[in-house]
Amino acid sequence: MRLGPRLARGFFARPATEVAPELLGRVMVRRLPGGDRLAVRLVEVEAYEPDDPASHAFKGPTPRNLVMFGPPGRMYVYLTYGIHFCANVVTGIDGVGSAVLLRAAEPLEGLEAIRRRRGLEDVQRLCSGPGRLTQALDIERRDNGLDLVLGRDVFLTAGRPLSPSRRSRTTRVGVNVGADRRWRWFERGSPFVSPGRPSVSGKPVKG
């Protein structure tokens, strides 16, 4: 399986809506304390821009979202619904808050280790959602702020990016404000994409 070279800082130093679709087909590598290596291929992402009311960064820096305002290429991890962690890649320029949420992936390496972590056999559901992906890769609060460009424990490699014709684009999942923005991208036809339902234009997700 081709991992390719690491993605460089410059790759992330662009608007989230530009970086997000180009992350499809890239490989996320996770080195576990025991030495095991996990690798997954990204198949679903969402962009969160600075002027985006759905973004954690919309109202300015807070202790939680501070990493989003730091340099690009770092990982922003937060706890959602008190239960699940979500992993993002920080994008744009230092000092401005933007990121790409990693929503789903296809396991490439360490399948059995991932199955054990998830307590689940079905390959298609191992990483098919933001909370599932972080559980599969053992990403939690302690990993918030890790540098994906220079770090050893988590990083991204070139993989094989998807041509635009193999990408699909919709509104984002679970978003109530800024629901009209079509900032979710995924690999067309992939069985590893999350089952989450995109927001409907003009209507909130819930209610």
Added chain:
DNA sequence: CGTTGGATTGGCT
């Protein structure tokens, strides 16, 4: 200081 609700998931009706 008390309340609210969320970039979700899995289990149950």
Added chain:
DNA sequence: GCCAATCCAACGC
């Protein structure tokens, strides 16, 4: 389809 789980940042008083 419905809803509980479980934390805590954000916000109102």
